[in-house]
Amino acid sequence: MGNDDETVESLGEFGLIDLIAARLPQGEQVVIGPGDDAAVLKTGDGRVVATTDVLAEGRHFRRAWSSPYDVGRKAAAQSLADIAAMGARPTALLVALTLPAELPAAWPLDLADGLRDECARVGASVVGGDLVRDQQITIAVAALGDLGGHDPITRGGARPGDAVAVAGRLGWSVAGLAVLQQGTVIRTAAADAVIGAHRRPQPPYDLALQAAAAGATALIDVSDGLLQDLGHVAEASAVAIDLDSAALVPDPELVEIAASVRADPASWVLTGGEDHAFAACLPGPGIPAGWRRVGRVAHGARVTVDGRVFTGAGGFDHFRTL
Amino acid sequence: MGNDDETVESLGEFGLIDLIAARLPQGEQVVIGPGDDAAVLKTGDGRVVATTDVLAEGRHFRRAWSSPYDVGRKAAAQSLADIAAMGARPTALLVALTLPAELPAAWPLDLADGLRDECARVGASVVGGDLVRDQQITIAVAALGDLGGHDPITRGGARPGDAVAVAGRLGWSVAGLAVLQQGTVIRTAAADAVIGAHRRPQPPYDLALQAAAAGATALIDVSDGLLQDLGHVAEASAVAIDLDSAALVPDPELVEIAASVRADPASWVLTGGEDHAFAACLPGPGIPAGWRRVGRVAHGARVTVDGRVFTGAGGFDHFRTL
Numbered sequence: 306m307g308n309d310d311e312t313v314e315s316l317g318e319f320g321l322i323d324l325i326a327a328r329l330p331q332g333e334q335v336v337i338g339p340g341d342d343a344a345v346l347k348t349g350d351g352r353v354v355a356t357t358d359v360l361a362e363g364r365h366f367r368r369a370w371s372s373p374y375d376v377g378r379k380a381a382a383q384s385l386a387d388i389a390a391m392g393a394r395p396t397a398l399l400v401a402l403t404l405p406a407e408l409p410a411a412w413p414l415d416l417a418d419g420l421r422d423e424c425a426r427v428g429a430s431v432v433g434g435d436l437v438r439d440q441q442i443t444i445a446v447a448a449l450g451d452l453g454g455h456d457p458i459t460r461g462g463a464r465p466g467d468a469v470a471v472a473g474r475l476g477w478s479v480a481g482l483a484v485l486q487q488g489t490v491i492r493t494a495a496a497d498a499v500i501g502a503h504r505r506p507q508p509p510y511d512l513a514l515q516a517a518a519a520g521a522t523a524l525i526d527v528s529d530g531l532l533q534d535l536g537h538v539a540e541a542s543a544v545a546i547d548l549d550s551a552a553l554v555p556d557p558e559l560v561e562i563a564a565s566v567r568a569d570p571a572s573w574v575l576t577g578g579e580d581h582a583f584a585a586c587l588p589g590p591g592i593p594a595g596w597r598r599v600g601r602v603a604h605g606a607r608v609t610v611d612g613r614v615f616t617g618a619g620g621f622d623h624f625r626t627l
Numbered sequence: 628m629g630n631d632d633e634t635v636e637s638l639g640e641f642g643l644i645d646l647i648a649a650r651l652p653q654g655e656q657v658v659i660g661p662g663d664d665a666a667v668l669k670t671g672d673g674r675v676v677a678t679t680d681v682l683a684e685g686r687h688f689r690r691a692w693s694s695p696y697d698v699g700r701k702a703a704a705q706s707l708a709d710i711a712a713m714g715a716r717p718t719a720l721l722v723a724l725t726l727p728a729e730l731p732a733a734w735p736l737d738l739a740d741g742l743r744d745e746c747a748r749v750g751a752s753v754v755g756g757d758l759v760r761d762q763q764i765t766i767a768v769a770a771l772g773d774l775g776g777h778d779p780i781t782r783g784g785a786r787p788g789d790a791v792a793v794a795g796r797l798g799w800s801v802a803g804l805a806v807l808q809q810g811t812v813i814r815t816a817a818a819d820a821v822i823g824a825h826r827r828p829q830p831p832y833d834l835a836l837q838a839a840a841a842g843a844t845a846l847i848d849v850s851d852g853l854l855q856d857l858g859h860v861a862e863a864s865a866v867a868i869d870l871d872s873a874a875l876v877p878d879p880e881l882v883e884i885a886a887s888v889r890a891d892p893a894s895w896v897l898t899g900g901e902d903h904a905f906a907a908c909l910p911g912p913g914i915p916a917g918w919r920r921v922g923r924v925a926h927g928a929r930v931t932v933d934g935r936v937f938t939g940a941g942g943f944d945h946f947r948t949l
Contacts, residue, residue: 336674336779337713337779337781340863341713341779341781341782341783341863342678342708342709342710342712342713342782342846342847342848343676343677343678343709343710343712343713343715343770343772344676344677344678345674345675345676345677345713345774345779346674346675346677347673347674348670348672348673348674348675349673350670351669351670351671351673352658352667352668352669352670353667353668353670353675353771354665354666354667355665355666355667355668355719355721355754355755355769355771356664356665356666356721356755357721357722357723357755357756357757357767357769358723358757359723359724359725359757359759359765359767360759361725361759361760361761363761364759364760364761365759386664387664387665388664388665390664390665391659391663391664391665391667393665397677399677399678399679399769400679401679401680401681401723401767401768401769402681403681403683403765432677433677433678433679434679435679435680435681435767437681437682437683437686437687438683438686439683439685439686439763439765440762440763441761441762441763443681443725443761443765443767445679445681445723445757445765445767445769446723447677447679447721447723447767447769448665449675449677449771450665452667457658457659457663457667459659459663460663460664461663524664525664526664541662541663
């Protein structure tokens with residue numbers, strides 16, 4: 306960037322693509338990276354895992370609340386977590402952007418840095434993308450991954466008797482959102498921590514792969530809230546899941562923030578979305594390091610907490626909430 | 628659909644996803660289709676080809692001008708053509724949608740039918756997606772493909788002496804757009820034909836694969852206009868390309884429409900985007916059936932027509948035109 310006044314429009318589609326591509330290192334699995342009609346990747350496993358997610362401005366992030374670098378980290382994390390939730394190592398991202406013409410060119414460049422750095426956590430590369438002008442920013446991220454010879458871990462393999470375990474934070478992103486929505490700046494360490502968690506979720510990718518290697522029967526990315534996502538597992542596996550509230554006590558940071566915004570921190574843990582923790586069902590007897598046991602799979606068809614249906618706020622539906 | 632009054636919002640994210648997934652047959656390459664954190668596909672070649680493109684309402688289509696089915700066909704065609712332009716057979720699409728809450732639910736369902744039917748032309752499957760609410764419709768389509776043991780055909784292999792050939796229509800989509808933009812309804816067979824071409828491009832996927840098999844040294848999807856896309860080939864291959872205007876005479880339909888809207892049909896052929904024809908460089912001596920010879924690769928660094936730089940309207944930059 307030689308000029309801070311450059312906008313998306315003044316640089317143009319190809320000028321911007323060139324600057325973005327120059328920031329993106331290509332891993333050893335990449336045969337052909339950005340710049341041609343399509344990328345080419347090695348898939349030594351003989352299969353490829355593939356997913357896509359889209360972030361929309363005003364819905365998943367606000368420019369006033371998150372830096373473009375943070376949005377890039379979050380956009381990458383969301384799709385990379387879905388790959389890891391199949392028990393696969395993420396290898397590549399493809400990023401389709403819509404951008405307002407008057408947006409400073411630094412915005413998508415910082416976004417690209419965020420995408421790149423989140424990819425670096427798992428050894429993936431940004432191998433391609435597309436840019437078009439639109440009134441709002443949307444970021445659609447497709448991710449690819451490699452199973453490394455192992456079976457994919459779906460939502461459908463949980464069996465009665467399995468332990469239910471969680472790796473990663475729960476309720477932090479929604480707590481951060483609550484602080485940001487309140488408007489007044491709360492300057493405490495807890496507020497900073499949950500705002501940071503909202504801006505930049507930190508999926509524990511390696512823990513997901515370790516659960517897969519440890520024989521997880523079901524594995525899922527907690528993107529819409531623990532109860533809702535475990536509901537998908539229960540339905541796909543035709544089992545019941547009972548959670549133990551004593552194992553899901555809100556972290557002290559959530560208790561502090563909930564008190565200041567008059568919310569229920571236990572509901573945040575059970576229904577808060579976008580933390581991109583992982584939930585697994587494990588046949589036992591032990592569970593992998595870094596995972597915590599939060600419940601048990603049983604015969605039946607519902608998700609309960611201490612044997613009862615949870616009656617607090619629901620999970621995250623991208624059409625219905627916010 | 629039991630209820631024509633259903634909207635995107637009333638059905639909800641998961642209700643809509645279930646209805647869409649039910650419309651999408653899964654091909655034999657699909658190990659795990661829609662419904663889990665990610666899809667899993669076989670990649671017998673040991674590599675996978677991957678690309679993404681995004682269509683934005685108001686920029687690539689208007690609801691008043693195109694049915695959702697046509698938009699689905701176009702969105703799929705755009706990404707499938709990029710895969711074929713690498714010499715690969717498309718295998719799968721992932722579709723990330725943003726949709727207004729008040730949009731009738733029939734709209735994304737008809738879109739899904741269009742995506743499905745365009746995929747059927749090449750044996751690909753829609754294996755996953757994401758839905759979020761936003762004020763505008765955007766459709767980001769990632770496509771995957773299989774090289775079948777052959778080398779990918781990039782933009783960078785053209786050699787002086789190669790023939791330049793084209794398969795598919797040129798200038799039809801921009802002619803159709805010109806008719807639609809004029810507002811008054813022109814009811815001629817030519818007008819209907821070019822409007823149809825704008826709504827639903829028809830990339831000749833099999834001809835692209837045949838050119839790859841015939842030893843094409845470079846292959847590209849003509850999405851931004853012939854001159855601009857051949858400019859990418861010239862740059863990547865470090866060659867000059869000279870086109871023969873006698874081989875690029877506008878079709879009679881274009882001549883008729885250009886006369887009625889006071890445009891230059893020869894410019895449409897050279898610079899019109901979104902037809903998703905293919906351009907190839909071929910070492911010869913012959914060229915595959917269905918392809919037409921339009922020029923020659925030479926030493927140098929420019930794209931010319933009859934030896935001269937074309938000075939008409941430029942190609943399609945998604946930030947600068949329309």
